[in-house]
Amino acid sequence: MQKVFERPKGLTDAEFSYCAGCLHSTTHRLIAEVMDELDIIHQTVGVCPVGCAVFMYEYMSCDIIEASHGRAPSVATGVKRMLPDRVVWSYQGDGDLASIGTAEIVHAAGRGENISVIFINNTTYGMTGGQMAPTTLIGQKTTTCPTGRDPHVNGYPIRVCEMLATLDGPSYIERVAPTSPAGLVKTKKAIKHAFQNQIDGKGFSLVEVLSNCPTNWRMTPIESFKWIDEKMSEVFPVGVFVDR
Numbered sequence: 001m002q003k004v005f006e007r008p009k010g011l012t013d014a015e016f017s018y019c020a021g022c023l024h025s026t027t028h029r030l031i032a033e034v035m036d037e038l039d040i041i042h043q044t045v046g047v048c049p050v051g052c053a054v055f056m057y058e059y060m061s062c063d064i065i066e067a068s069h070g071r072a073p074s075v076a077t078g079v080k081r082m083l084p085d086r087v088v089w090s091y092q093g094d095g096d097l098a099s100i101g102t103a104e105i106v107h108a109a110g111r112g113e114n115i116s117v118i119f120i121n122n123t124t125y126g127m128t129g130g131q132m133a134p135t136t137l138i139g140q141k142t143t144t145c146p147t148g149r150d151p152h153v154n155g156y157p158i159r160v161c162e163m164l165a166t167l168d169g170p171s172y173i174e175r176v177a178p179t180s181p182a183g184l185v186k187t188k189k190a191i192k193h194a195f196q197n198q199i200d201g202k203g204f205s206l207v208e209v210l211s212n213c214p215t216n217w218r219m220t221p222i223e224s225f226k227w228i229d230e231k232m233s234e235v236f237p238v239g240v241f242v243d244r
Contacts, residue, residue: 021221070101130216
């Protein structure tokens with residue numbers, strides 16, 4: 001019998017620890033498929049974050065370094081500068097990248113570092129109990145804003161792609177939403193483009209993935225996909241912001 005679907009070589013046999021329906025696992029698979037297709041597993045170094053993806057080193061077949069909170073772009077910068085022949089990617093959630101790591105991502109993008117960044121935006125601190133994140137929507141309820149985010153008290157959501165797109169350093173920035181088959185195809189294409197940009201020496205690339213957190217959003221996975229498409233996409237529109 002012909003095998004038509006199998007585990008990518010870029011993934012180990014370890015079981016994911018993510019909540020049911022969470023798009024972290026889907027994004028991990030897409031990264032693994034891209035490494036397979038580009039045949040770069042043995043020349044790739046990943047940098048995983050603090051947060052829900054803290055155990056990412058268990059799941060990927062490439063070399064992985066664990067970075068402290070918010071520092072993944074700085075660690076990736078160091079690795080790439082010391083080993084310029086390696087393909088270096090970092091992976092962060094919104095609490096990690098858009099809060100304590102804001103300076104690191106802004107300056108890595110501003111310098112045009114030749115790395116690829118995968119940014120998972122699920123509008124909450126998923127691992128630590130669902131607190132308000134920099135990307136939490138106005139009116140969205142979290143454990144630290146139980147009546148909903150109030151801009152007069154909590155400020156406004158930070159749009160990372162739009163902010164970084166004002167800089168001259170980035171070569172490619174795109175926001176995607178893998179909530180449908182078409183969205184999955186676009187997400188994989190964006191990740192592959194970010195990796196290929198680095199291989200071609202074009203500089204800094206970032207792919208923001210609109211993700212979900214069914215547990216802390218208190219939704220089913222299907223409800224969470226609908227919320228991404230109907231609510232998140234209004235504030236964080238998908239599309240290409242930079243490609244040069």
